[in-house]
Structures are given as C-alpha cells and as structure tokens.
Amino acid sequence: MKILIAGGAGFIGSTIASACIDEGIEPIILDNLVTGRREFTAGRTFYEGDIADGSLIDQIFAQHPDIYAVVDCAALIVVPESVAEPLRYYTENVAKGILFLGHLVRNDCRRLIFSSSASIYAAGSDFAVDENSPLDPLSPYSRTKALFETVLRDISFTGALGIVSLRYFNPVGADPKMRSGLQVRRPTHALGKMIEAREFGETFQITGVDWPTRDGSGIRDYIHVWDLAHAHIQTLRRFDTLFPTNPQSYYQVIN
Template sequence: MIFDGSSERRGSILVTGGAGYIGSHAVLALLDAGWPVIVLDNLTTGFRWAVDPRASFVEGDVTDSALVRSILTYHEVAAIMHFAGSVVVPESVVDPLKYYGNNTAATCSLLRNAVDCGVPHIVFSSTAATYGSPDVAQVCENTPTRPINPYGRSKLVVEAMLADAAAAYPINYCALRYFNVAGADPAGRTGQSTAGATHLIKVCVEAALGRRELVEVYGTDYDTHDGTGVRDYIHVSDLADAHVHALHLLMDDPEASHTMNCGYGTGFSVLDVLDAVERISGREIRRVMRPRRPGDPAALIADNNLILSRTRWRPRHARLGDIVRHALAWEDQLARRKPGQPVGQREIAA
C-alpha cells in the first residue's frame, strides 16, 4: 500500500526519546510535515537543547504510567514514535538486565498505556541487530532473526510483543529495522551529540577534527573488497523521513502492521569510510589495525525493497560523501556550542 496523502491528521504525535540522536531528527521530520509533536525524554542520554522549539517537551520516563497516560489523554495523541531505550551493544553484554529493562519492559509498559488510552498506532525503533550474523550479506525481512547480543534480543522480543498486541487489541505497528545510522540534519539543527559514541562515522569525524587520537579497525581479513567489514550506512534524516512515511502507512490501513528494513541496499567498508572522511576533511586519520571482534559479520546490507514498495519513501542523502559532510559540519558546530546554551523551547505541564 502506498500513502497518497489522504490520512486525516488528528491529534498529536508522542515521540519518546525525542531528545536523542535519531529521535530529535524524527521530531524535525514530523514538524516539517505539519504534525504537532510532544516529546517525552528523561534526558539520561538525550539533550534538552536538541528538541526543536516548535515541539512541546515533557521531562520524564516512559515507565511512569501516570505521566504517560496524562500525556496521551490531554494531548489527544494519535500515534507514538518510540525511540527511548538503550543502544550500546557492548554494554548490553555486560549489563543485559539494563537492556531488557529499558528496551523490553519499558516498551511493554508504554504499549499497555497506549492500548488503555486508545492510541491506535505505534512506530517502533528496531534494529538490524535482530538478524545477528546472517549467512547472507544482504538481508531481507524474511532472513532468519538470530540476534547475538542482549541488545538485539531485547528489540526482537519487543517486535514479538507488538505482533501479539496487534492481534489482540485495536492497534497496529511498524517496526523499522535500522542499519548503520550516521550523519546529521543538513540544516545543522541537530546531530549525534553523545560523548563516547561508537558509530564509525562519528568516531572517524572526531578523529579527523583532533578529538580522538586514532581509529581502530577491527578485522582486515574479511571476504570483502579490501578485507574490512562492509556496512549499509543510512543518513539519519532519511531514516527520520522513513518514520513519517511509516506513520502514514499505519493510518491509511489500521488493520495492517509492518516490519521493514531501513537502509540503502549498498555497503561501504571501514576503509571506505576512513578514506571518505580524510578526503572531505583534508586531514589524515591514524589507523590501528586490530583482530576481528567475535560476532561481527563480514558484510551487513539491507534489502530495502519492502519499504520502497509499500511507501513513497525515497532516500535523499544516500551518497557517503553527503553523510560525511553533514557529520563533519555538525561536529564542528557542536564544538562551538556553549554548554547549556538555551534554544528557546517551551516547557509544558503533562
């Protein structure tokens, strides 16, 4: 089914985790498309200044049922985009219960409140980590899901929970499985701001600007064109746009739910990324070669035919150079931002 713009726009969109990296970009995409937005974020990893001033902001946790219910009812929330959660794979291995709490149990609480308050649609931030180490380089939605870490498993359990809820209650959902998210808003309104972030392009950009001494390359003997791991890098603004299209899809057919990959269907190696950052920044990056890490596949690329066929979503920033340029511009802006610099958002009562 393709969205044709006929959905009636009633109520607001609640964006959980809307002060974080991907969530803040989704807020921009929704606002730019004309939707009223409420952001709920506990600011554990998000930033208050990252929330566009056109959105209303509530500081709080998705597990606070009284708070969530008051937001859903007072603002007549028509749909939820759920980004709140924990996302660092190595941390999930050493502290798995944190991930089952923040990702799985917290989503169960949010879903219960959505059902009880009559919110019919939810767009869920899932991950390609649900596939684990697949036997094929390019994965489609029917590729077996065999996550190899608690992060991936915590998201896969939520996907099952959503499917069960959609079968039992008047709610539908879209789970979007992200591949490697990178870049920043082309207009410089928000970007990846978390200290110590592990995303490769973020790390390379920091190194190019002198904020890291080196970049470690894990594995140089993979069966790829240069021996390093190949990944599908998706621009964060394209990903945010995919969420808006997913929302329209749910509203156009309330009986249907969807699980779709979000990627470009092309891959770049670690060395490709390093070369691109060096070329665009004009600065050399020190590279240190390390052995492979357990569980890292040689290549992980999205088959994106499903989202292309079901929606009118089309990537606008798919060139690696564009992703790197936007990431560099944001990193430079971030370095010049004054700590706690106000951006004029308006606070609201729940």
C-alpha cells in the same frame, strides 16, 4: 496531525521531530534525558519523564487527546554497553516498553511505529538481509529489540494496537538545518570513531583484517538519519493503508 515521540530528545527521535515540523506535523516529545539532550527539545512541547510512568502518559493524552500516533524511539542502543549491563538493557528496552504499551492501550492509542533494528537479522552469505531473512540477534541489545517485537506482534493480534516496526542499520548524519545530531560526545559507531580520531589526531583502529572483502576489512552500511526520519513520516501518512482491513489488527515489518 499531532504525534507523540518517545525518546524524542535523542539522536533519531529529535531528527524525526525536526522532519515532522517541516512537514506540518506537531511533535510531542517524551524523554527522560538519560541519553537525550534538552537542547534538542527547544521550541517543542516537551515532557520530561519515563515511558514507564503511567501518570505522565495519562497526563500527556489528557492534554493532547488528538494525538494520532506514537513513535517509539525510547531505548538504550550501545552494543558493548549492553554486553556489560544486560539487566539494564532488558529493563529499559523490554520491561519498561511493556509498561508503556499498557499505558498507550489504556489511553486508546491505536497506532504505534516502533523504531527497531536490522541487527536482529542473520546475514546471508552476501551479508544482505531483507524482511524474510531469519532472525539471529547476536547481542543483548539486539535481543531486546527482537524480544520486544515478539511482544508487539502478540499484542497486535488482539486488535488493541496497529503496529509498524521499522528495522534499519547504522543511522548517521544530522538534521540539514542542524537542529539536532548525535547526542554523545564519545561515539561508538565506526564513522563517529573515525571523525573522533581525526579530531584528536589519533589512529583509527580497524576491527578485523580477515573478512571476505577486497582488502580484508569489514563493510558497514549506513543510512542518513534524515532519510530515516522521512521514512517514519511516510509510514505515519500511509499507516492505515498498510493494513488490509483496519489499523488495529495487524503487525507490519518494514526495512
């Protein structure tokens, strides 16, 4: 099996690519290296460029007509940055994503796994969410994910693409063989900030002291990025069985 991973030089995409290699799946990497790291593409088929570049997408499919599916991890993901630069986030995560979908459909791509976010949910009274939770994205970043999922759902109804959207919180960790890991030197997530504080001898700042928890501090759920990579692989292997009739007609959401 051969798959195209958009954003395959980033933290999540490169880890998915590593897991694919271990499972006998050949990853084709597409990344513009705005946040991805070139060293994460070493030894892999790599195309440097943007998902909005139709000529490049055509070239990839012409050279690899046996691509089975596309995994879309191409997005900007930093919440504070999205608040400061919403136009950039809507351009990169939504406008360019729509162009990418057009390029895929033109090249007869039939299977797409979208790497989404559980941040689009409204948390219940117990702070838990599932696939039936209402949507209430609270940042420009999460709103780009929710908006793009609306686009995906509408396209799926036409039969042009079979689409699975994976929604998850806070991936952390690294490929166990250390082939890839976080791509930013100054992390913004809580665990990364904690490690950074330890490394530089700084005080780790706790955000909030009045949450309804035992000590008033916030609780964060994390998923190991290697588990997340294998969730993508299991979705790839079961893609066609997720749909009751054919892989072109429906849209699935999985947490």
